[in-house]
Amino acid sequence: MPLMLPSSPDQTRSIAGVAPQLLAALRGAPGDLRGARSTVLVVMDGVGAISLRAHGGHARTLNGAMGKKDVAGSVFPTTTAAALTTLLTGVTPGEHGMVGYRVRHPQRDVLVNQLREWETAGVDPYTWQAAPTIFEQASDAGHPTFAVGISEYANSGLTRATLRGAEFRAAGSPADRVELAWELADAHDGALVYCYLPEADKAGHKHGVDSAAWTAALEDIDAALSRRVPDGVGVVVTADHGMVDVPAHRQLMLDAAGGWHDGIRHIGGEPRMLHVYTEPDADAGAILARWRRDLEGFADVISRTEAVGSGLFGPMVTDAARERVGDILAVAHSNRALYDAEAADQRGRGMVGQHGALTPDEWRVPLIRMGAFAR
Numbered sequence: 001m002p003l004m005l006p007s008s009p010d011q012t013r014s015i016a017g018v019a020p021q022l023l024a025a026l027r028g029a030p031g032d033l034r035g036a037r038s039t040v041l042v043v044m045d046g047v048g049a050i051s052l053r054a055h056g057g058h059a060r061t062l063n064g065a066m067g068k069k070d071v072a073g074s075v076f077p078t079t080t081a082a083a084l085t086t087l088l089t090g091v092t093p094g095e096h097g098m099v100g101y102r103v104r105h106p107q108r109d110v111l112v113n114q115l116r117e118w119e120t121a122g123v124d125p126y127t128w129q130a131a132p133t134i135f136e137q138a139s140d141a142g143h144p145t146f147a148v149g150i151s152e153y154a155n156s157g158l159t160r161a162t163l164r165g166a167e168f169r170a171a172g173s174p175a176d177r178v179e180l181a182w183e184l185a186d187a188h189d190g191a192l193v194y195c196y197l198p199e200a201d202k203a204g205h206k207h208g209v210d211s212a213a214w215t216a217a218l219e220d221i222d223a224a225l226s227r228r229v230p231d232g233v234g235v236v237v238t239a240d241h242g243m244v245d246v247p248a249h250r251q252l253m254l255d256a257a258g259g260w261h262d263g264i265r266h267i268g269g270e271p272r273m274l275h276v277y278t279e280p281d282a283d284a285g286a287i288l289a290r291w292r293r294d295l296e297g298f299a300d301v302i303s304r305t306e307a308v309g310s311g312l313f314g315p316m317v318t319d320a321a322r323e324r325v326g327d328i329l330a331v332a333h334s335n336r337a338l339y340d341a342e343a344a345d346q347r348g349r350g351m352v353g354q355h356g357a358l359t360p361d362e363w364r365v366p367l368i369r370m371g372a373f374a375r
Helices: 015-027 049-054 060-065 080-089 134-140 157-162 174-187 199-207 212-225 284-294 304-309 319-324
Strands: 038-044 071-073 102-105 110-113 145-149 167-170 192-197 233-238 251-254 264-267 273-278 299-303 328-332 337-340 364-371
Touching (some): 015 038, 015 080, 015 192, 134 145
Parallel strands (some): 038 192, 251 337
Antiparallel strands (some): 071 364, 102 110, 233 364, 264 273, 299 328
């Protein structure tokens, strides 16, 4: 049976709805958010709603502003390239085409890491991700737009795919980025400002969500967001996804000796959600059946047709997006992960915190209103 997305509390609480709601607030149009003089979207990469509440004592500002219903559903897969693009365009992965971490370039038949291999793979951010960004939409309506982030991301392919239309401003610490975002929103009436905080995601990948490093990163983010929001400025604080800790004994190595590469051309995606691309002359149905049998209890295995048909990538899937989806998808259960043992790059095996699948820890994210948007 095809895998289904977890249910969201309601349609307004999906991260796909955040961009449209912010644009409506700038126009003063009726919507889930009241009108505001300027708006700020803060994205805490990797901070799931469940983890945030579990560490409430280390995030008093955020938890104090977060009501019981202040959560949203992420997208599938729960990975930065897919979810962040949805937050910044207002459309689901099937429409914007960022359907995973590493996906096959259909024309070149190579895997492309959508976070950092744009230039080396020869991928044009403007055509690969063609959906208008929230900044382009706001700018077309006459609003000043800014993106506050880390300097190393200023000219990346992902930045050009998702932040185009915004004036990029760099700042060092979370506190510096939040302060700059508040200042820009205060100084430019009608502005749309984006503030990106990746520290928790980085700490989680390296040390785990339950680590002292992740807690320290969360404390820094919370302290930064405790700064008073300027009058009339509406703020939404959310995340692209959460994560789970994967211990070494929960890793499964997919090696050639075990037959995992029989009939397989590429294994992409990421350890908790694989895109598996079969050889053109392979019996894809037989491979699907074999993977289902061998991964029973470890992962859900579905076909591209089942994934698209069940709406995993959203209600609309473009031809371009469909071509990037694996012939077979393997979605890990619980806190498990699957690794391509034959891949040249094995650095991912050192990650503790991981995401990409559909557990509540990965799927549920906070959706917190502050400033003029506070309830």
